[in-house]
Amino acid sequence: MNWNNPDADPGESEEDYEARKREESEAATGLMFMVVEGFIFVLKITAIFGMFFYVGFLLSQKFWGEETDKFKIWSFSLLFTYLIFCIIYFFKGTIIGLQAKKRKLWILPWVICVLICCIIPAFIVKSFVAGMFNLTERQGLLCIGLSWGAFILFSLYVYGIYQFKTPTVPKILYWSYALGLKVSL
Numbered sequence: 001m002n003w004n005n006p007d008a009d010p011g012e013s014e015e016d017y018e019a020r021k022r023e024e025s026e027a028a029t030g031l032m033f034m035v036v037e038g039f040i041f042v043l044k045i046t047a048i049f050g051m052f053f054y055v056g057f058l059l060s061q062k063f064w065g066e067e068t069d070k071f072k073i074w075s076f077s078l079l080f081t082y083l084i085f086c087i088i089y090f091f092k093g094t095i096i097g098l099q100a101k102k103r104k105l106w107i108l109p110w111v112i113c114v115l116i117c118c119i120i121p122a123f124i125v126k127s128f129v130a131g132m133f134n135l136t137e138r139q140g141l142l143c144i145g146l147s148w149g150a151f152i153l154f155s156l157y158v159y160g161i162y163q164f165k166t167p168t169v170p171k172i173l174y175w176s177y178a179l180g181l182k183v184s185l
Helices: 014-064 070-100 104-131 141-162 171-184
Strands: none
Touching: 014 070, 014 104, 014 141, 070 104, 070 171, 104 141
8 A cells, every 4th residue: 555645556656646646637627617617508598598488487377377287387488488589589680671771760679679688687687796795785886896797798798699780590580580571671
């Protein structure tokens, strides 16, 4: 037994032991980063699309009542969420179409989309960041600066995802975008 390395395998040289430990350490670090990246991804998806799913959930509860079985509530929540995204991408199609015709009316659906998709979720993130502080610290400069900084960064990040003035659309929502484009042209 090697007293310097009590977990060394019998007959393992010092170099082999160090190489094995380095490899184990790199694997653990890689796994840790993968878990953190997955958590951040889920957090982003929740922050960006969670509000729309929650609205779809509330609509399905209002439509069917709270006593309805869970499968029906979740199914209609997904359906209403999809319809909300159809409306958003319909507006995106009208934005692109009106811009192509050089009409200034494109600003109205753009403002609606930015308010619904960027500003409202950014206020939720701002409230979440402010909620991490004690009630006595919320009027402090640090809390105000961090919460408004999170608001600005998150709203710019979400706007970069939706890209309301470019014709990028998920395939599942293309029909809605094309309808908006057709109506505006």
